[in-house]
Amino acid sequence: MLPHSLAQFFHLRPAGPGALLTAATEQVRIDVYFGSQTGTAEEFALTIQKEGKMNGFDVKVIDLQSYDVDTLDSSNSIFVTATYGEGDPTDNAKEFVEWLVHKADPDSLKGMQFAVFGLGNSQYENYNTVGKTIDSHCERLGATRIMELGLGDDDKDIQQDFEEWKEKLWRTLHAHFDVDRVKEKCKTVETEISRKDIREKEHKYKLEVVSERTAMEFPQSSSVHSLDTNPMVNMTVTCNDELNKCTDRSCRHIELALNNSGLVYETGDHVAILPDNDPHDVEELAQRLGVSLSSWIYLVDDDSSSPFPCPCTVQKALCNYVDINGMPKRSFIEHLAMKAIDSNEKRRLETIAGRDDASVYQQYICEGRRNVLDLLREFPSVKLSLHDLLESLPRLQPRFYSISSGSNTHPESAHVTAVVVDDILPEGRRFKGVCTNFLKQTKETTFKLPNDSRTPVIMIGAGTGLAPLRGMCQHLETCSARGDELGHNVLIFGCRSSKQDYIYEDEINRWCQNKTISSLFLAFSRENPQQKVYVQNRVRENSQLLVDLIEKGAYIYVCGSTSMAKEVKRAFVGCFQDTRQMSTVEAEDLVHSLSKGGRYLQDVWS
Template sequence: MIIASAIAFAVWYLCFRPTSASASTRVPSFSGVAAVRAGGSGKSGSWSGKKDVAAAAADAGANLILIYGTQTGTSEDFAQRLAAESRRHACVPLVLDVDSIEFESLASLGAEAVACFVVATYGEGEPTDSAVEFHEWLTEEADEDALEGLQFTVFALGNKTYEHYQFMGRSVDEHIERLGGSRVYVRGEGDEDGQMEEDFLAWQTELWPTLVEVLGVDLDMADNSLIRLYETRILPSLPQPPTPPAPGTFDARHPFPALITANVELHGQASDRSCRLVHFDLSGSGLSYETGDHLGVLPHNDPELVDAVIGRLGFDPEIVLEMPPVDAAQKPYFPGATTFRNVVTKYVDITTPPSRYVLRALAELASDDAHRAELEDMVDMRSESGKAKYKAFVVDGCATIDDVLARFDSIVFDDMGYFVELMPKLIPRYYSISSSHKQHPNSVHITAVVLQYVSASGLLRKGVATNYLASLAPGADTCDIFIRTSHFRPPPNPATPCIMVGPGTGIAPFRGFLQDRDADRAAGADLGPTVLFFGCRTPDTDYLYADELDAYQASGTLSSLHIAFSRVGPSKIYVQHKIAEHAAQPNKAKYYMEKLAKAGRYQQDVW
């Protein structure tokens, strides 16, 4: 009987969909007023490099402190949008990353300010990486009255298909109150699986009148001018490129341009889909990884779409620009100076359906009254016809910014930097590493299913990163990458039995696990039973790594392999059926399957 089994299950959320835009909105006049994002003087700094929040607020004259905890950028964008909007309500904002602040200093904000926490839940009901320390402090370390007098509110970001929905936002809300904080406005919750944007806008309806009252601000001081966080500086030519980081210092902000050494189609010819095995060369980078880690990929937009968007905007793609922050304490929008084509290719999200926030800003740039009226109707949450139009054109039609600029062709940007700032940022995509550092210390492999689908409007849409990855030529192209540490690991002791359930591209990390155990076996270790449950449609289409799995069975690395073919024979067979038939510990395995089924994520994650 197997006493100790490591049951591992690859789960990821394939709908990686930031729904927001960067701060800044267009209103009649441009005053050049900056949305202040951080304290400037030395008073707010400390030996730890963390900011004293009260001192930073005093430096900036701020009374609305927006503190975000983000993994993929949405919470930061929401905080910036609140900052931009707050000026219209005579509030003075300060935007801070939660990992940049001294937590104890929050209470000193007193009655003159309100702290608004914009926080996402990540992992399996966990804080984002940047908010781990804050959450530990709130829940375990802070004195009982550590936040006495802090006026606060929370906007939480999550996705209800996860078991621990909104864990972080709810926990922050509860613990700040427990530590003496005073909630001045109800917590908002944005559900990425529903209408995050609408949740966010609806939450703001009463937020602003409440803040005006709590802070006692004078609405005559409201600032309706265009608020920009970055300057647009046009340069005569490309300056010298900055010196690349030294080996060993590559990370998300300084990605490594890895040479592609293999890019192989894994699906059979009979398949109408595509899945790629891509190898990235780490030589000379100083980067290392462990089996089970994730690879961060910074994708490029489709060159045809980039040209189409730039064409509609009417800017010269070869113009060289840089975008330094208005507040010198912040980072530039992108490093150094580069061409507009390169900016749109690498930094701007031009495929995610534009949010109402973006459409509202575009309405103000439309010279045609009919265009402006239609856009304003689409963003008006009280207009039933507008809501229906937004749903049909933007949401169901999966409209890109190109579609919007084509339909409303009287929109004119007179500043290319404003376009860049208005659009959401192009964010990295993560992939489970499909190799073992024991067999491939200088190379990382991933297994990526190429995303293509047809929108309700009948148009072919392509996932940014996967189509970019599929286009990369081995031996010639490079791709910007970084390694993200994960908690997902093979059992450290090779003798520990390991049951892996990896349907579809869920097999991705387990290819790494198998390589790991294969290396241990080759080095003379005794392997515990190693069992893989894999699911796909048919043997001819998407049976990934069939030859490798055969070889592992022959060598003894894989003790048993159970394949569920969902489109062979009269009934659909999925991995849960195979587990019920064969699992050594059906109860535990069943637990994982039921967890997924309960969350309604099984089909979504697997196919």
């Protein structure tokens, strides 16, 4: 009989050589569907996949949004789904639940074998309604339940609920699909290897640390994580003000410009914000792991799929992809124990992982609010590798905020009112929330029009770089309509051709007619194969006008790709050389001083 904790790792261990043969002939396909809003259910589904593969099952994780009625009835399906609102499904599970409850024909799931784990919070009146609904309706439609419904309670210890259910799941699946022989063979192999080897968690992904040049030669990995398949959009912070009058608590009023994002909202909606991890924590973690933030990594499994987009730098992975501030899971702490050199630290970590006494984990990790960095600080003998860390930590999740503006009053921006989580814990440690501190330090964009509408502006944009410039032109047009005097405004816009991608042409023509724009210069790069024309060429051709305007106090706005912005800056240096007989150094200094003085502004991306 295996001790309890070893049994846990037994399931994590890949099948031995003999077992692999057995598994190869008997691999059972299991589909794990997740319904998740803030990522917990998806993480659980991915954990089942990771462990399932190691147990010899062919496991596929599927976003419930992509369910396929035609394949369900012949499947072995596990549903891992959360409940929201008034007992409602998550956004990605809505259609499926609607189909299951109201549209499916009787017996339409005959042939399906299923198990359900629901995620909920017992503080809510409709506790775990969605898990319960899926469980009962699958049975109603003829499917066979292979394991009783599991319920995770986020008000208590949902990780532990899931771990316990998962242990039972593997036992049930082994018995149900008669893959006991895999277990038997593993047991034989097991006697030949040490306890340490049994506990050693094999890597699912292969990690390569490479030079930037080599990284560029790798194909882009395919990450199936919903954060990568439905990527977030970048938004500009146009206002970031303190609302509280006291100094010990901070509440921020944040305004997010929607004009670049393609997003619209309705009053009462939420916005999900994906923060960066604290850069100081990221730096400390990299140092502790002994890796350089600028190194490039490639983390993929045999199917070239990865837990996040690769190749990327260590900086990107630690800053944007893994959750370094969340509560470490018990299995991760057990892993740290294994990596501890000092025997006292090892024992202490094993106790914290709390397989025997769950209260230690509750007190030390949950109530003590310790994250991975706290543990690495407090247990200096732990030798953790970057590979272990990246594989073990869940994805950094977006945080939800109620939009505090009305969509009819502020259609162009979504406002967020966020209380900054920054507390001193009883023993003196500081706990900082990831997203609220990220929001607090976001800078308002400096890409703003001068206060006086008479100040000339020179706007230069290529492609979608026109977006913020369009906003500026609209703003100036409104100023003019209400009687404000405008300065001499220049728009230099570049795209491929006047017939293909000359966006907002009608509006631009109108601005020229109503004198919002005094001078328009267009650069079409593919209209004349003999001579490609770019915005920087138009800048240089109009040196005299532009330099005159700059000397009258004009502000310059450049928006588009970083390479375009570089060329435009060089063109302005040329303008001063052409018209004012300056040396290159003098002209560069002048452009630099315009930037420093806030009159040469760029909104660029690579």
